[in-house]
Amino acid sequence: MDTATPAVTVALHDGASVIASSGQVDARRHGELLLPAVDRVLAEAGVKLDAVTGVVVGVGPGPYTGLRVGLVTAATFGSALSVPVHGICTLDGLAYAAGQDGGLEGPFAVATDARRKEVYWARYEDARTRTGDPAVDRPADIAAELAGLPVVGAGAALYPDAFPDARGPEHVSAASLASLAAERLAAGQELLEPQPLYLRRPDAQVPKNYKVVTPK
Template identity: 85%
Template sequence: MLLLAVDTATPAVTVALHDGSSVLAAESQVDARRHGELLLPAVDRVLAEAGLKLEAVTDVVVGVGPGPYTGLRVGLVTALTFGSVLGVPVHGLSTLDGLAYASEAAGAIDGPFVVATDARRKEVYWARYADARTRLTDPAVDRPADIAGLVAGLPAVGAGALLYPDTFPDARGPEHQSAAALASLAAERLAAGQTLLPPVPLYLRRPDAQVPKNYKVVTPK
């Protein structure tokens, strides 16, 4: 097995290779405006670091969000393209689940917690977890003040938690998504015979960019 994992659902453009036992190489860059520019070169560098060719990949894993439309689709389209060209399966995983899993490696939390990423528009994407592998609620998007009662007393990880200390007073790292964690979680679940998510984006709301209302259609005479 050789898993190629990518995620662009957050400001982190992150890539990793996993051989089913451990992470062979990984890279992350945080830049919310350059997902499309940074992702493919990062894949090339990770493959080079591991001394492998793209043709050796047997599975592709992609973070399906939730995340903003523009960034999220870069990773998904890239993953689906690799899957089509290589003739290998493409698996989806929740970006929030990847962050939750990474929190265990960081040794940051022991017990129930929340993962929250920045959804912009003064909102967060979030979910509650019993532990690093067990999500208790479906991913949602809300204003932090509106969920204060639901997350009260719980530690939280992710950039969204760090942005809103009034709602998440016990915010901790990791701040950004890690494809290394995503790949490790995928390898663990695949080895256990679990079915992962389809590579379908989880947006939770409309894109920020929309066609203006009262748009005037001009037709040729």
């Protein structure tokens, strides 16, 4: 599952292929849409929740509130089912989809909307190989660095002046995330801890010079 972008996306993978998936784009309803999506995917696959043997969740980067919905839900499922919970970079899922579905061979970049007129982004040598850590920047500040490269994701579509060669998909799919995770696990690679990749502080912060009042 992934809720790091406006897409609320869930998929079920049997180790060989995706057997059911769901995706809805709504930046304001992650908490409302995620669990019904899980129910739909399980129903489509004809299995119960207790058949799940592991959980993979997108760790972002992404805005604080939406990202937390997926991570907390994944942790809850992991605890309730006593199964491992793995993290995977959301940008990696987009890059993998661009290679599998969009035919991009690389090099290229991925950019998602970070709000505040910024993007979360990373460069890729190919659909499976990220060449650096994810970052958050204003599009104009990285336009020269990414000049000549295709840029995948909603962040590219939002800023065509900075990213003239915008490519799809715009949003991550749990199907691609699950397929990439299954491929890495089968190869014996370790996935990330299911911890949020924020890259910046949340919008809501304690005001400076805040005084704590305690009863005497």
